[in-house]
Amino acid sequence: MTSWLVYPSSPSGNGRLIELAGIDLWICARIDNAFVYPSELDVNRFKDALSRTLAIWPLVCGRFLVFENGRYVIEMSDNPIPVNYAENHELTKWPNDMNIVLKLNKNSLTTFIDEVQTMKLISGSREEPLVYFKLTRIVQSGEWVLGVSWEHLLGDAASCLHFLNTLSRIYQQLTPLEPVPVFERRLWRQDEADQSLLPVMKQLRDALALKDMLKKFMGIQEKYDQVNLHFSGEQLIKLRELAGGNNITINDSLIAYIIVTLNTYCYENDDQHLILRTNITVNYRGVLDSIAPVGQISNAIFMMLSDNFDDPFSLSSVSKTIRFSIIRSRDPIFLASWLATADGLMKSITRNNLTPNVGYFANEVTVNSNFRYDWVDLVDFGYKDKCRVFTAWTGPLYFRVFRLNPVEDGYGGFKRDQHGAEVAFLIEKDKRDVFLRAWQKDIVENFVNVKK
Structure with missing residues (x-):
């Protein structure tokens, strides 16, 4: 060394x-x-x-x-x-x-x-x-x-x-891309907070001691298995078309498809686990420069809880609910109130030596998507489409989304579907095979039997 x-x-x-x-x-x-x-x-x-x-x-x-x-x-x-x-x-x-x-x-x-x-x-x-x-x-x-x-x-x-x-x-002796980094952050006042938002801030409201969170993580390994789903760029386009087309993003329809598949094949008659809402990580840079400019270097993200799905078995219904929640999250007045409230909770968590609760909440999935960020392309050090990125950890129904890695082509090189995606999460061990069979069947059938 x-x-x-x-x-x-x-x-x-x-x-x-x-x-x-x-x-x-x-x-x-x-x-x-x-x-x-x-x-x-x-x-x-x-x-x-x-x-x-x-x-x-x-x-x-x-x-x-x-x-x-x-x-x-x-x-x-x-x-x-x-x-x-x-x-x-x-x-x-x-x-x-x-x-x-x-x-x-x-x-x-x-x-x-x-x-x-x-x-x-x-x-x-x-x-x-x-x-x-x-x-x-x-x-x-x-x-x-x-x-x-x-x-x-x-x-x-x-x-x-x-x-x-x-x-x-x-x-690579190239000029850094814009925007230039902005390090100063907006500081929030207590009188800007809105306590009526506390019911939807479960991760912060129900914070845990670090030892309790670690104990919770250890117990998860006994009950859950990890799945890593890979979708081609063509498959993602097809899902978006089925979900509603231009008013829906690739990410919306991808998450909605997994939710609908889980509900249809794993949780249909299980009121405690039927997925009714998403808690999705939203990047709020650029909404207002006074909140966070585009070049902001900070934790300019927050967890946005959606409304309940009108139809938790419908691809278009779930996709539209996800899209509506993201649009609402970008309303400057709502966003400022949310951030000020979360700011006070996080300071309290830190003072009391607690940690946010990133565990599972009933009838919800958590979404942390990096689909908009092409790590492979942006950190390639000149190895175009030959860099591969790896990380570890996900949680129960905690969807982590990335663009696909390149794969070896069998001839000493690499090939890559730049528009494809990987989704990883933990699922109950007794549900894993049922879910994977349903997903693989949909892939073969090009999603023809997915309820729109």
Whole structure:
């Protein structure tokens, strides 16, 4: 193992304090991804690109500080970022197949990722970096793996991807894409909150102690199995047509199809589990610059609970309900009230050493979709359509959506359906095979028997 500390090429943070809103305080959460490339990443070129990227992104070089008056900040202190390099002589090739979301209990990514130590941040450490990088060369295959651990305090998946894309482009000697990163966040006042929204904020309202959340996760492994569904771009277009066409997005109809299939074949006569609502992650950048501009680097997302579906067995009914909830979430007045209320809850959660409850809630699915973000394309370091991305963890009926990875073509290269999607979630063990058979039958029949 070889280690370096990479400093920004020119200090630009200068100790400036970026105060965090309550809705940024996802201290226990990280984004841990591994990117696999078919051949070498030049280490010196990578370190130089990282150094130059950090000069543009001083927030990433910062440290998390907690002040006695209840303020939470990131001090842009121009600290170095750790980069480790290792060689793996045991593996003949990258061990995982095409699935992007790996099973947590069979997570092979830990070998390739040096994780941000979130417990140190919780305990008040002022020295813990907020990002770690690890490069690994798989000697026998010649593949290289870039492991990234990103503390969620810095921002959501869109923020992480924005940073990694800038790094990838500078490595390739390309100009970073717009928009430029905006680090200052809007701070919410208590008098802007609306307590009538509390019933729909279950994840925050019903927060748990960290030990209870971990215990809950351990129990899940005994009752649930993971499924990873792959859809081609053509299949997604077909589902969108069946769901209502131009007024519905690909993501809406994809989620609606899985819900309808689960309801039809697994939960039809089960009132406790019949899926009636979605709780979907919504990116609110660009709704109003005063709330979050397009270039905002923060956790500019929130969970939007839909109304009940008029017909939980109808593809068009479920799709339209999902679309309506997203449109409503972008109403500036509603959004501001929601965020101010969530902000107060998150500050309370943090003060009381709790964590948001990301578990299962009756009659609901949770949707965390990255379909709009093409990780493979944006973090390719010049390996066009040859980069593969991997991550781990999903929960019961917690839908994680990604664009498909490239797959080996049998001739030493790769092929990719850029418009296809993977959806991963946990399902009860006794429902898994029934659901998969129904899905596979629909694929063969081109969805002809799906209720519109």
